[in-house]
Amino acid sequence: MYSFVTSRWVGMDLMSIENIKGIRQAIALALEYEAESGDFNRGVLEHIAQLPNAIDLGSAGDTKAAKKALEQLVVRYVENVPAFLEAIYQITGQACIDRDIEPFLKIAEEFFLKPPDIVDHHRGLAALMEAAYLAHRLMEELNDRFIQHCGIPLVPLDMTRANVIVHHLIGERFANDLDNIVHYAADSLVKSEQIFKTSGFQKFARDHSNRGWSEELKRWPCLTQDLEVELNIGGNCIAPPPKEEDFTVY
DSSP: OOHHHHHHTTTHHHHHHHHHHHHHHHHHHHHHHHHOOHHHHHHHHHHHHHHHHTEEETOSSSSHHHHHHHHHHHHHHHHHHHHHHHHHHHHHHHTTHHHHHHHHHHHHHHHSSSSGGTTTTTTTHHHHHHHHHHHHHHHHHOOOOOOOOHHSOOOOOOOOOHHHHHHHHHHHHHHHHHHHHHHHHHHHHOOOGGGGEEEEEEEEHHHHHHTTTTTHHOOOOGGOOOOHHHHHHHHEEEOOOOOGOOOOOO
């Protein structure tokens, strides 16, 4: 009767399964609200004037196309959160290291379902963009710490470029406040760096250094999705998301 839990939902408890369903429902409602109100699309106009040196919208030469390109980027950015959570749950569950990773993922879920008060003043897609930024940044922080201690990423996922783009869209001051929430959460969750030295984590690192990530990238193509907006800071374009061969073991 519960076979679906042990196949698609490996590593996830029933609460997380329901939470991810709830996140997807929240996204659907936000998109419905945006289709009716157009609030986010109008609000993007305020940001476009602030971004010419930071974001290159490529073929989106006019304001209308630029606004649409940014809105589509944010929608994909938000929709990636539940997909990434599922991928990380399954990857870590199959490796039997999910118990130490699960607290990070639970916090990422809460950022969507019970966002901090600081996010609560927005509605629709704008609010979900901020919640998604918190979730993506927390997953990025987890990946960075895993690389630092194990020499490989926990998952073959690099959202640095997308996170920097959304950081600009949110606004420097407010995005920095959200970053502080992420850092506090990460520091609270990792009370000891020793967790990265456990036999389970070390075996995980060895296994993936030997066989790479081809199985995960086939099963979870969302991990290498390109959000198709170029980021340019100081005249230098940040490279697109890495492919499997770019995840080098140090």
